[in-house]
Amino acid sequence: xxxxxxxxxxxxxxxxxxxxxxxxxxxxxxxxxxxxxxxxxxxxxxxxxxxxxxxxxxxxxxxxxxxxxxxxxxxxxxxxxxxxxxxxxxxxxxxxxxxxxxxxxxxxxxxxxxxxxxxxxxxxxxxxxxxxxxxxxxxxxxxxxxxxxxxxxxxxxxxxxxxxxxxxxxxxxxxxxxxxxxxxxxxxxxxxxxxxxxxxxxxxxxxxxxxxxxxxxxxxxxxxxxxxxxxxxxxxxxxxxxxxxxxxxx
Amino acid sequence: xxxxxxxxxxxxxxxxxxxxxxxxxxxxxxxxxxxxxxxxxxxxxxxxxxxxxxxxxxxxxxxxxxxxxxxxxxxxxxxxxxxxxxxxxxxxxxxxxxxxxxxxxxxxxxxxxxxxxxxxxxxxxxxxx
Numbered sequence: 001x002x003x004x005x006x007x008x009x010x011x012x013x014x015x016x017x018x019x020x021x022x023x024x025x026x027x028x029x030x031x032x033x034x035x036x037x038x039x040x041x042x043x044x045x046x047x048x049x050x051x052x053x054x055x056x057x058x059x060x061x062x063x064x065x066x067x068x069x070x071x072x073x074x075x076x077x078x079x080x081x082x083x084x085x086x087x088x089x090x091x092x093x094x095x096x097x098x099x100x101x102x103x104x105x106x107x108x109x110x111x112x113x114x115x116x117x118x119x120x121x122x123x124x125x126x127x128x129x130x131x132x133x134x135x136x137x138x139x140x141x142x143x144x145x146x147x148x149x150x151x152x153x154x155x156x157x158x159x160x161x162x163x164x165x166x167x168x169x170x171x172x173x174x175x176x177x178x179x180x181x182x183x184x185x186x187x188x189x190x191x192x193x194x195x196x197x198x199x200x201x202x203x204x205x206x207x208x209x210x211x212x213x214x215x216x217x218x219x220x221x222x223x224x225x226x227x228x229x230x231x232x233x234x235x236x237x238x239x240x241x242x243x244x245x246x247x248x249x250x
Numbered sequence: 251x252x253x254x255x256x257x258x259x260x261x262x263x264x265x266x267x268x269x270x271x272x273x274x275x276x277x278x279x280x281x282x283x284x285x286x287x288x289x290x291x292x293x294x295x296x297x298x299x300x301x302x303x304x305x306x307x308x309x310x311x312x313x314x315x316x317x318x319x320x321x322x323x324x325x326x327x328x329x330x331x332x333x334x335x336x337x338x339x340x341x342x343x344x345x346x347x348x349x350x351x352x353x354x355x356x357x358x359x360x361x362x363x364x365x366x367x368x369x370x371x372x373x374x375x376x377x378x379x
């Protein structure tokens with residue numbers, strides 16, 4: 001009986017789609033059948049530190065970009081909503097969430113290398129926020145490394161809302177479940193190309209195989225992450241340009 | 251938002267306003283935003299363990315209450331962000347408008363909401379965007 005269960009588990013594992021991999025180190029050789037995403041996250045300042053001795057300067061990276069396969073013709077994530085008729089082939093991956101396995105660490109930044117299937121991908125969201133109102137698609141060619149550059153993500157506060165601080169958190173804790181709900185904000189993300197001062201391209205990644213990303217804006221899709229929604233650049237940030245980067249650690 | 255989207259009802263008498271918006275555009279915008287709001291998952295209540303059955307019941311009640319409140323809060327946020335993206339402003343309906351809308355059936359209410367949304371001037375206090 002035990003061996004039957006074991007066999008069933010092995011068969012199930014073999015039949016499940018190939019998992020994407022966030023690589024903790026550069027592979028000895030790039031897989032020509034796979035594509036690679038290189039992206040560097042800027043860490044956000046710790047808003048609760050308040051200059052207290054011993055308080056950390058930046059927030060740990062607990063969430064990140066979510067990527068999904070996209071059908072530009074049908075205008076949705078493959079296998080979902082309007083693109084339900086075009087799911088990814090069995091054995092291919094439909095999406096790739098964030099895994100905290102940085103390839104390299106810098107002061108205030110983390111570099112990631114992700115191995116995925118080639119094709120058209122979209123930045124589906126950041127953490128629980130879905131960029132359903134407008135995001136970027138990009139092409140991943142087999143055997144190549146696509147450099148998304150540097151991403152800075154932060155809450156996209158609406159007009160009249162304020163980020164929580166230590167005082168408001170304490171107030172909320174004392175008020176308990178019957179107090180006013182604290183404001184919530186969807187995330188937004190901004191990309192810029194890699195420049196001097198950023199984490200350099202790790203040794204072992206052939207420079208000839210690295211190409212900068214070509215984002216195509218305007219991709220829309222359903223809310224499949226189950227959380228808040230936004231436009232990737234931020235609906236609210238767009239209303240109060242500029243100065244959105246005030247809380248980032250630059 | 252209660253007035254606009256009964257399926258994702260929340261308790262505030264708030265509606266969206268965009269002067270002179272066409273009815274088809276309004277319906278398409280609202281339908282898209284309500285669909286996105288429908289994608290919000292209900293947060294799982296975090297129920298603290300207690301060997302005391304009364305404490306456990308009270309904990310479960312409060313946890314469920316909090317989860318439900320958070321769910322409504324998230325739906326409201328999705329509708330606000332989405333409609334703001336489409337150029338609408340939130341308006342707090344006056345008591346008279348709220349009372350009037352409560353008396354209407356679904357079709358009449360939808361028609362009245364459209365006239366409110368498309369009117370040149372908002373009927374109530376314009377809320378932060």
